[in-house]
Amino acid sequence: MPVVSVKEVSKEYKLGKTIVKALQKVSLEVEKGDFVSICGPSGSGKTTLLNIIGCLDKPTEGTVAIIDQAVAGLSDAQLSELRNRSIGFIFQTFNLIPVLTAYENVEYPLWILGKGRKERHKMVLKMLKEVGLLEHKDHKPDELSGGQRQRVAVARALVTMPELVLADEPTANLDSETGGAVLELMRKMNREFSTTFIFSTHDPKIMNYARRIYRLRDGRLINGESEKNNEK
Amino acid sequence: MRNSFFILALRNVFRNKRRTTITFLAIISGMVGLIVFGGFVEYSFWGLRESTIRSELGHIQVYKKGYSEKGITNPSKYLISDFQKLEELLYKIPYVELITARLSFSGLISTGENTLICKGNGVIPEKEARLASFEEIIEGEGLFEEGKEEGVIGCEMQKSLGAKIGDYLTILTTTPSGMMNAVDIKLVGIARSGAKDYDSVFVKLPLSVVQRLSLTTKVEKIVILLDKTEHTEEVAQRLNLLFKEKGLDLELKTWHELAPFYHAVVRLYNGIFRVVKVIIAIIVLFSIANTMTMSIFERVKEIGTLRAIGTKRTGILKLFLWEGFLIGVIGAVLGMITGVLVALGINLCGGIYIPPPPAMTKGYNALILVVPGVLWYSFLSTVVVATISAFYPAMRATRLSIVESLGHN
Numbered sequence: 001m002p003v004v005s006v007k008e009v010s011k012e013y014k015l016g017k018t019i020v021k022a023l024q025k026v027s028l029e030v031e032k033g034d035f036v037s038i039c040g041p042s043g044s045g046k047t048t049l050l051n052i053i054g055c056l057d058k059p060t061e062g063t064v065a066i067i068d069q070a071v072a073g074l075s076d077a078q079l080s081e082l083r084n085r086s087i088g089f090i091f092q093t094f095n096l097i098p099v100l101t102a103y104e105n106v107e108y109p110l111w112i113l114g115k116g117r118k119e120r121h122k123m124v125l126k127m128l129k130e131v132g133l134l135e136h137k138d139h140k141p142d143e144l145s146g147g148q149r150q151r152v153a154v155a156r157a158l159v160t161m162p163e164l165v166l167a168d169e170p171t172a173n174l175d176s177e178t179g180g181a182v183l184e185l186m187r188k189m190n191r192e193f194s195t196t197f198i199f200s201t202h203d204p205k206i207m208n209y210a211r212r213i214y215r216l217r218d219g220r221l222i223n224g225e226s227e228k229n230n231e232k
Numbered sequence: 233m234r235n236s237f238f239i240l241a242l243r244n245v246f247r248n249k250r251r252t253t254i255t256f257l258a259i260i261s262g263m264v265g266l267i268v269f270g271g272f273v274e275y276s277f278w279g280l281r282e283s284t285i286r287s288e289l290g291h292i293q294v295y296k297k298g299y300s301e302k303g304i305t306n307p308s309k310y311l312i313s314d315f316q317k318l319e320e321l322l323y324k325i326p327y328v329e330l331i332t333a334r335l336s337f338s339g340l341i342s343t344g345e346n347t348l349i350c351k352g353n354g355v356i357p358e359k360e361a362r363l364a365s366f367e368e369i370i371e372g373e374g375l376f377e378e379g380k381e382e383g384v385i386g387c388e389m390q391k392s393l394g395a396k397i398g399d400y401l402t403i404l405t406t407t408p409s410g411m412m413n414a415v416d417i418k419l420v421g422i423a424r425s426g427a428k429d430y431d432s433v434f435v436k437l438p439l440s441v442v443q444r445l446s447l448t449t450k451v452e453k454i455v456i457l458l459d460k461t462e463h464t465e466e467v468a469q470r471l472n473l474l475f476k477e478k479g480l481d482l483e484l485k486t487w488h489e490l491a492p493f494y495h496a497v498v499r500l501y502n503g504i505f506r507v508v509k510v511i512i513a514i515i516v517l518f519s520i521a522n523t524m525t526m527s528i529f530e531r532v533k534e535i536g537t538l539r540a541i542g543t544k545r546t547g548i549l550k551l552f553l554w555e556g557f558l559i560g561v562i563g564a565v566l567g568m569i570t571g572v573l574v575a576l577g578i579n580l581c582g583g584i585y586i587p588p589p590p591a592m593t594k595g596y597n598a599l600i601l602v603v604p605g606v607l608w609y610s611f612l613s614t615v616v617v618a619t620i621s622a623f624y625p626a627m628r629a630t631r632l633s634i635v636e637s638l639g640h641n
């Protein structure tokens with residue numbers, strides 16, 4: 001059973017009189033536990049595709065199913081719940097909540113999920129330990145380095161034990177060493193919790209962490225079947 | 233359970249120090265306005281009420297049954313006999329501080345050269361001295377001794393008559409049986425009440441002198457003063473019961489019924505106060521709404537993030553309503569403290585000078601009365617207004633597109 005199933009998805013934007021085709025008939029399936037990269041140059045549609053898979057945006061055409069559930073008919077509140085429960089997000093700009101500590105940032109999705117205090121505490125500490133930031137748990141985001149912030153974001157994305165984690169250019173704001181470390185961390189989580197990861201990048205080095213690679217050009221997948229990355 | 237929207241909201245309130253300070257200043261100014269103006273209004277009500285009660289009306293007046301209905305055309309038919317006995321009975325009622333009796337008459341007053349219409353009141357001097365603390369003797373002295381043929385007149389009347397202290401004035405009136413009767417009195421004092429009309433007609437004489445002049449031993453009304461105005465209704469009930477039990481042929485009126493002017497003033501002031509409240513509420517509303525809108529605009533990406541990681545629209549709404557509520561509560565507490573301090577400061581400086589109101593001859597210094605009612609009102613309305621102010625910006629925040637918000641910088 002694929003965790004993500006995208007069928008014939010197109011996305012068009014109207015810009016005045018011209019129509020921008022951000023995605024054209026994209027189809028892909030991602031199996032549970034996979035570690036997938038979507039790559040392509042700027043403007044190729046990576047963000048658009050990840051937003052649609054992450055139920056943040058709706059396709060103009062085509063269907064999306066997450067864990068066998070068709071997304072199309074769901075209400076805003078149901079989509080929010082689906083994202084909270086089953087999808088973790090890692091952003092290019094980290095997007096931590098500045099007024100919350102590292103601990104509280106990681107705790108937030110559990111709170112939304114309605115978990116009790118004890119369970120939240122256990123899970124948050126476990127995740128902070130996984131990402132190696134236990135000592136920094138009471139730091140606010142502006143007291144953390146970029147790499148540390150992204151590791152907090154990884155902890156936040158995984159704390160609800162979602163089936164799927166989406167990361168849109170997670171290393172674009174990090175130097176290559178730190179970026180590599182974040183990808184290593186994501187791989188570790190992928191192995192430990194068999195969480196499915198999809199991340200986008202245009203950096204060939206980062207791409208190489210993937211087990212499977214989809215290439216986007218001008219809104220089209222140019223390798224429909226995806227490539228196996230035999231190094232991994 | 234730890235409410236994370238609450239924590240998030242609380243932290244966000246103090247996030248932008250400068251903007252928060254400006255918002256709190258707006259709330260504080262509004263609250264100070266409400267508390268000071270409300271306290272001034274309360275003081276004015278209190279002052280007017282107490283001065284009317286203590287200078288003239290008393291808390292309760294007792295008359296012969298029928299007096300209020302028919303007594304105006306023929307007061308001499310509705311007089312109370314046996315005042316002394318009644319007085320003993322009435323003093324037994326708790327809260328009663330003073331009981332006095334009055335007998336009024338109207339007639340003419342003359343120096344021999346000038347003659348004017350006058351409205352006279354026979355009073356018991358030593359008791360009235362305690363009651364009429366609002367009438368100011370500006371020349372000579374008040375009435376001191378019962379039975380002496382001496383009188384006090386209003387300052388405006390004194391000017392018109394051209395009389396001096398020590399002059400003898402003749403007072404002429406009609407007795408209940410229709411005879412003319414006159415008495416000569418010595419002018420011992422000139423008084424000012426502040427009300428011009430009253431000051432140009434009033435004459436005050438000892439009760440026994442008026443009784444002699446009117447050829448009666450009865451009194452027209454019994455005026456009862458209580459220790460506190462709040463006890464009026466309770467005492468009125470007891471009195472009515474007493475009249476019934478003892479089969480007394482009496483009726484009463486409380487100061488409420490006797491002071492339509494007071495109630496008209498209360499209505500007027502309350503009307504003005506309401507307008508002030510609405511204006512202040514609108515200013516506070518816009519200033520908080522503005523703060524919230526700015527703060528939401530700055531946090532678009534954050535809102536997008538919260539939504540992306542699973543916060544529902546209602547969650548975003550709750551978050552910003554909490555923020556508005558907290559701004560309201562914190563601002564209201566600060567505003568209340570500042571308001572009370574400003575009010576106390578004004579009072580320490582002797583109050584605010586108020587020039588003479590229409591038909592009055594002297595101004596006064598108004599104090600700011602700090603009453604729980606005004607404090608509560610301004611506190612609650614600030615919190616409610618703040619929460620309402622947050623509502624529209626909060627609704628807009630819930631409507632933001634997640635994708636666009638995330639792309640926002």
Ligand SMILES: Nc1ncnc2c1ncn2[C@@H]1O[C@H](COP(=O)(O)OP(=O)(O)OP(=O)(O)O)[C@@H](O)[C@H]1O
Pocket residue numbers: 013014015020021022040041042043044045046047048049202
């Ligand atoms: N809201 C929008 N309105 C109009 N056009 C848009 C909008 N969002 C994206 N596009 C267009 O859709 C195309 C794909 O955009 P997208 O952001 O998905 O590319 P990307 O691969 O993520 O690029 P980058 O590497 O720069 O992030 C681009 O041509 C872009 O200009």
Ligand SMILES: [Mg+2]
Pocket residue numbers: 046047048168
């Ligand atoms: Mg992008």
